[in-house]
Amino acid sequence: DGGITQSPKYLFRKEGQNVTLSCEQNLNHDAMYWYRQDPGQGLRLIYYSQIVNDFQKGDIAEGYSVSREKKESFPLTVTSAQKNPTVFYLCASSVMTGGTNEKLFFGSGTQLSVL
Amino acid sequence: GENVEQHPSTLSVQEGDSAVIKCTYSDSASNYFPWYKQELGKGPQLIIDIRSNVGEKKDQRIAVTLNKTAKHFSLHITETQPEDSAVYFCAASFGDYFWGKLQFGAGTQVVVTP
Numbered sequence: 376d377g378g379i380t381q382s383p384k385y386l387f388r389k390e391g392q393n394v395t396l397s398c399e400q401n402l403n404h405d406a407m408y409w410y411r412q413d414p415g416q417g418l419r420l421i422y423y424s425q426i427v428n429d430f431q432k433g434d435i436a437e438g439y440s441v442s443r444e445k446k447e448s449f450p451l452t453v454t455s456a457q458k459n460p461t462v463f464y465l466c467a468s469s470v471m472t473g474g475t476n477e478k479l480f481f482g483s484g485t486q487l488s489v490l
Numbered sequence: 491g492e493n494v495e496q497h498p499s500t501l502s503v504q505e506g507d508s509a510v511i512k513c514t515y516s517d518s519a520s521n522y523f524p525w526y527k528q529e530l531g532k533g534p535q536l537i538i539d540i541r542s543n544v545g546e547k548k549d550q551r552i553a554v555t556l557n558k559t560a561k562h563f564s565l566h567i568t569e570t571q572p573e574d575s576a577v578y579f580c581a582a583s584f585g586d587y588f589w590g591k592l593q594f595g596a597g598t599q600v601v602v603t604p
Contacts, residue, residue, distance in 0.1 A: 416597070417494075417579060417594035417597055418534070418581075418592075418594040420591060423591065477522075478524065478536055478539065479524065479536070480536065481533035481535070483532055483533045484532065
């Protein structure tokens with residue numbers, strides 16, 4: 376079953392603690408992204424990666440870090456600098472053919488709460 | 491940078507009626523405009539999209555229109571059903587190449603009452 380898998384579904388962290396969110400895709404997509412969704416708001420781009428071992432900052436990269444060691448995986452680390460109590464993190468992926476097949480598909484999300 | 495405004499923030503319709511959600515964008519270079527449906531606790535699902543060389547696109551009960559001159563696009567849902575209840579997001583690409591970099595509207599909560 377092809378798709379984007381995010382884990383865990385729910386995650387809790389203590390203040391001062393860093394946590395890492397997992398994102399795996401088996402769609403053979405070149406590009407992967409992390410978006411953040413605050414309650415009742417739209418999505419904002421944190422980081423994106425077009426190719427292995429390369430990634431770029433989005434609009435709100437402060438307090439986050441990523442890596443792209445494999446095409447299928449794009450983990451996101453949320454550092455203690457992030458203060459918001461509850462945030463929904465969404466991973467996404469797309470092809471990069473430059474044509475009409477370039478569409479953004481999302482995983483099911485991880486809800487991160489600060490204890 | 492790109493700014494996308496979406497209206498209304500909430501929309502209540504009777505089953506069988508039509509629903510319309512409107513978005514405006516600021517970057518004239520934007521050329522890709524997708525719409526997503528998000529159910530509670532789930533990731534957004536792409537339901538329809540339109541590119542700047544097309545003025546209208548339809549898929550069964552869903553249609554999207556684009557007016558590039560006025561920089562606005564709209565989602566139309568006809569014959570609404572209870573399963574259409576969800577939050578709908580519009581988005582616009584920023585930059586003229588990389589579709590994955592999207593600017594999203596704040597969302598519209600649609601409630602379809604039987």
